[in-house]
Amino acid sequence: GAGVSQSPSNKVTEKGKDVELRCDPISGHTALYWYRQSLGQGLEFLIYFQGNSAPDKSGLPSDRFSAERTGGSVSTLTIQRTQQEDSAVYLCASSSGQGAMGNEQFFGPGTRLTVL
């Protein structure tokens, strides 16, 4: 597709359940990012994948959060044993990762996660 896509667009879950959020980056983009947008916290970086390099996980808030990127394309963000404070919009972005202009990130529409 032409842009970054994410699924589902909305997810409501019960506290303690696991959830998986999916991101399809722009075709050919080597860099993929996950961010979280929540009230009071603004936009926070979670994790960053660049090509075959080890991901930068420095933004993950706890070990309940993990992400993988298969085949250098699609990425899945998994939250285990969800808590109410995990409620937020999870945003995925991708960039070409090539040269200075490769730093421009294109965002998907996000997944709104609500933990009851």
Next chain:
Amino acid sequence: AQSVSQHNHHVILSEAASLELGCNYSYGGTVNLFWYVQYPGQHLQLLLKYFSGDPLVKGIKGFEAEFIKSKFSFNLRKPSVQWSDTAEYFCAVILYNQGGKLIFGQGTELSVKP
């Protein structure tokens, strides 16, 4: 720790008023700077960006921003706002030595009264 500060949390203007949204960052190295906009119900879109060269950059919809290195600032301006500019605006910085992760300001909500 590196951070980005947006001075205005909520700005309310009438149509045709001029706009300036402040953004300051705390990092002495090489940076790329961005303004993103999020219209109600829509996803983040790039408004404008600064990589190098002319510190006055022009973006879409008549927006511009000026990079002042000595002040660590990248303020967003528009001479005459429209009701359709109602949105949330985010300033963001990429630090060259920390990969491509964006550090965002807290955002400024702009409400334009018709």
